[in-house]
Amino acid sequence: MPYSISEIIVLFFTYSFIGWLWETCYCSIKDHHYDYRGFLFGPYCPVYGFAITTILICTKDVQDNLFLLFVIGFIVATVFEYFASFFLEKVFHMKLWDYSHLWGNVQGRVAPIISLFWGIGVVLLVKFVQPFVQDIINIEERDTHGWLAVGITIVMGLDTVLTMISVERFHTTTKMWDDHINQFIDRVRIKVESRMPEKGKLKVGDWHHSVMQHYDELQPYQLSWNHKRFLKSFPKLKVLDAPKFMEIKKDILKKED
Incomplete structure (x- = not known):
């Protein structure tokens, strides 16, 4: 395992927050009013956290290969988005997004153009954002000895x-x-x-x-x-x-x- 359990939890939270921040800013600009995005109460979108953390684990040894990084990001993020949509529909009878109007979509849950964005986004995150995030996490792990991960687990669990x-x-x-x-x-x-x-x-x-x-x-x-x-x-x-x-x-x- 390239990361410890506490590192994975903090990475998951960090990218859930970054995903929430991105969606909130983008959708607020697009819709011309403030959108508080995210399925949970708190400022985080777990689908981003799950997808990107999984990608980081799977690509730990190939992060210098931009093509493989793009392909793995494309596939993993698409799978997570599909099953997140499926879960919401079957368990809560809700659809939060619908790509039916986009070419090549699968049941309105995923679409090639969205997956392309995911792939490019993953490359940018891994190459430019993750080194900075990892430096912060290394300092946090040294100072808190994993207790931040415990706090995150409790808060997000209650949420x-x-x-x-x-x-x-x-x-x-x-x-x-x-x-x-x-x-x-x-x-x-x-x-x-x-x-x-x-x-x-x-x-x-x-x-x-x-x-x-x-x-x-x-x-x-x-x-x-x-x-x-x-x-x-x-x-x-x-x-x-x-x-x-x-x-x-x-x-x-x-x-x-």
Whole structure:
């Protein structure tokens, strides 16, 4: 093993933070408002930490070979991104990103152009960022004897538990919203059809306005700060089994603010 366990933990945290910083800056500029990125509460994106730490371990002996570094970065990062997307969808019924509009994408989870960016990014990180980061970690390891890694493990572990609770509540809340919206639409349909039986079965068209007019009576639960963060910071976020909520999420956010 080219790194000690405590070094791996600190590397994981460092690149999780760097990944969060990159995504937050890039997406905030792109979306013209502040985006607090990351799935967890804290300022870190574990998918970056997992991917880059794995790449550093796998490429320890070939880091002078830029082509191999690029290829390994391309493959490892793509695999991690695919399975992170798969995990979020199957466990939490959520999609935080969707590359369906990009050429060559696989189920909207990964795409060649994104993987190309990963490969180039890995080369730049390993050649220019990692030497500086490693110097800092060496000093930290000497001074703290691995206790920083213990602290990181505790903090990120607690964060993961709290985030899973929050996401489960988010899923429950959006499902309740969807159920309430469907019930409201059915009530409107029955009411209109009872007054105009000669028209036959009513096709409900633009229900968005009517739902928002009855926002107060429909609202099952208020969205928490973290739930609003998800919706604001991940414009392509989808709760797969709450499609009606997803259609009017922007209007709901305006009411909630």
